C-alpha cells in the first residue's frame with residue numbers, strides 16, 4: 001500500500017512537520033489554523049462523537065459518471081442512462097438494464113404493474129429480474145476508465161473493475177474531511193497528515209491571499225507559484241527569454257522578438273505579417289509603415305473632434321429648445337406660425353434638429369411679423385454686417401436676437417450723437433442771433449440820437465425865430481442878428497430857407513459821424529470775439 | 530434532476546449533433562441543459578417550405594422516465610400542433626403513456642420533421658384543422674402557406 005495512511009489527530013505536531021518539510025518557506029502565515037473552537041463547533045463535535053471515526057469516510061465512485069478512455073460496444077450501453085452497464089440485470093424479455101436504472105424506472109410505475117422500459121412486457125419484480133451472463137460482466141470489468149479525480153490531478157487510468165479500490169484506498173486526490181475538528185472542510189487525502197491547511201497565507205512575491213491547501217497541492221492550475229504568481233520568473237512561450245509573469249504580457253505585446261505580428265502599416269493596407277525581428281526589418285522599407293503614425297495621429301484627431309462635436313451639438317439643441325420656449329412665451333399669439341419652426345432637439349425622431357448642412361437647407365428663423373420695428377437704414381459705415389437686410393437667413397434664433405440687439409444699440413447711440421450735435425448747433429445759432437439783435441439795437445440807438453439832435457436844433461431854431469418875431473425887429477436885422485448870435489453852424493442858414501433843414505442834417509451828421517463809426521467798429525470787434 | 534439524467538442529456542446532445550435531421554439546428558446551453566431551442570427550416574417538399582420555425586424541447590425532472598415536452602414557439606397551421614400560445618405537440622411517443630425510457634431525443638426530432646412533411650390527422654390535437662386537411666386539402670394548404678408567410682418568415 002503506497003498511499004499515506006491517516007495519522008492520529010495531533011494538529012500541532014503535524015503543523016510543525018509540514019512547515020519544516022515544505023519547500024515554500026517564503027510564505028508568511030497570516031491567519032493560522034483556528035485555535036479555540038466556537039460553541040457551535042463544540043456542539044457539533046459532541047453530537048457527532050459516535051460517528052467521529054467516519055470523519056474520513058469517502059464517497060464511492062459513481063460508475064455512470066466515469067469517463068471512458070475508448071468508446072465501447074453499443075451492446076454494453078444501458079438504454080436508460082446511455083452509459084455502459086453498472087451492475088446489470090436481465091429481464092425475462094431479454095432486455096438488459098443497470099440495476100439502479102431499472103429501479104428508477106419501476107419507481108414511476110404503479111405498484112403491481114411493473115413493465116419492461118423497452119418492450120412494456122409485464123415484469124414480476126421478485127422472479128423476473130435475473131442475473132446477466134458472466135461474459136457480459138467480464139467485458140464490462142475490462143473497460144478502461146480514468147480516475148474520477150482526474151480534474152484534481154490524478155493520472156490513474158485502468159480497468160473499471162479496479163476504480164473502486166483506487167478511489168477508496170489509493171487515490172491521493174480523493175477528498176476527505178479535514179483532520180481538524182473545528183474545520184471539517186474537504187481536503188485531499190494526501191494532505192490529510194499535514195493537519196488543517198484551511199488558513200490564509202500571503203504570497204511573499206505578489207501579496208495575494210491564498211488558502212494554504214491551494215499552495216500545498218491541488219491540481220496543477222491551482223498551483224499559485226508555478227502558474228499564477230505574478231512576481232515569479234517564467235519562460236516566454238514564444239522565445240527563450242525568462243521574464244516575470246507580471247511582465248509577460250508586456251513582453252509578448254511589445255518586445256518578444258519571436259512573436260508574430262503584422263506590419264504597423266496594416267491600417268493602410270500592408271498585409272505583411274511575420275516575427276517581430278522580420279517586421280522591424282520590413283518596416284524600414286515599407287512606405288505604409290512610415291505613414292502609419294501620421295495616419296493614426298490624424299485618425300485620433302478626427303476622433304477627438306468628433307467627440308468634442310457631440311456635446312456641442314447637444315448644447316445647441318438645448319439652447320434652441322429653450323429659445324423656442326421663450327419665443328412661445330413672448331409671442332403666444334402665433335406659436336404655430338409656419339415661418340417660425342419650433343423643434344424639440346431632444347426628440348430623437350426629430351432628426352432635423354441638427355441637419356447635415358449639404359442635405360437639408362438651414363431652417364429659416366424669422367421673427368413673427370411686426371414683432372420689432374424694422375431697423376431703419378443708416379449711413380453709418382461702421383454698422384455691423386448683420387444689419388444688412390440682404391444677408392442670408394440666420395442659422396439660429398439666438399444669433400438673430402443677438403444681431404437685433406446689436407443693431408438696436410447702434411441705433412440708440414447714433415441718435416444720442418445726433419442729439420448732442422443738434423444741441424451744439426442750436427446754442428451757436430442762439431448766440432449769433434443775439435449778436436445780430438444787439439447790433440441792430442445799437443444802430444437804432446444811433447439813429448434815435450441823431451434824430452434827437454436834429455429835433456433839438458429845429459426846436460432851438462424855431463424858438464429863436466419866434467423870439468425875434470415877437471420883439472418886432474426887421475428881417476434884415478433879424479438876419480444880421482441871427483448870424484451874429486448863432487454859432488458857426490448858422491453860417492449856411494443864410495443860403496436858403498428850404499435847404500436849411502438839409503444843411504442842418506448834414507451838419508449834424510458831420511458832427512455825429514466820428515463817434516458813430518467808432519461805435520460800429522467796437523461792435524464789429526465784439527462780433528468777432 | 531439527477532446527475533445521471535444530466536449525463537444522459539449531455540450524451541444525447543452529442544448524438545444529436547452528429548445525427549440532426551435536415552434543416553434543424555440545436556441551441557444548447559450547458560447552464561440550462563434541460564431546455565433545448567431548435568431552429569427548424571420548413572422541409573422543401575411540404576407546405577411549410579420557406580418558413581423558419583422555433584421549437585423548444587424541455588426535459589422533465591423525471592427524464593428519461595417521462596417524455597420531453599415539444600412546443601412550437603412560432604405559430605404554425607398544423608393538425609398536430611395546438612393553435613394557442615403554447616404550440617404544444619403531443620402525439621405518438623410523446624404521449625406519457627407511450628413514452629419509453631430508451632427513446633432518444635434524436636427520434637423525437639425525426640418525428641417532428643416527418644410530421645411537417647406529412648401531418649397525422651388521425652392523432653390530431655386540432656380537430657377542425659384535421660378535418661380541413663382531410664376534406665379540403667386545397668384550403669388547408671392555402672392557409673398553411675399563408676401562416677408561413679405571416680409568422681414564420
Ligand SMILES: [Zn+2]
Pocket residue numbers: 078079080081082083085086097098101
Ligand atoms: Zn443504466
Ligand SMILES: [Zn+2]
Pocket residue numbers: 091093094095116117118119120121
Ligand atoms: Zn423487455
Ligand SMILES: [Zn+2]
Pocket residue numbers: 147148149150154155156166167171172173
Ligand atoms: Zn485517482
Ligand SMILES: [Zn+2]
Pocket residue numbers: 178179180183184185195196197198
Ligand atoms: Zn481544515
Ligand SMILES: [Zn+2]
Pocket residue numbers: 203204205206207208224225228229230231
Ligand atoms: Zn505570488
Ligand SMILES: [Zn+2]
Pocket residue numbers: 236237238239240241251252255256257258
Ligand atoms: Zn518572448
Ligand SMILES: [Zn+2]
Pocket residue numbers: 263264265266270271272282283286288289
Ligand atoms: Zn508593411
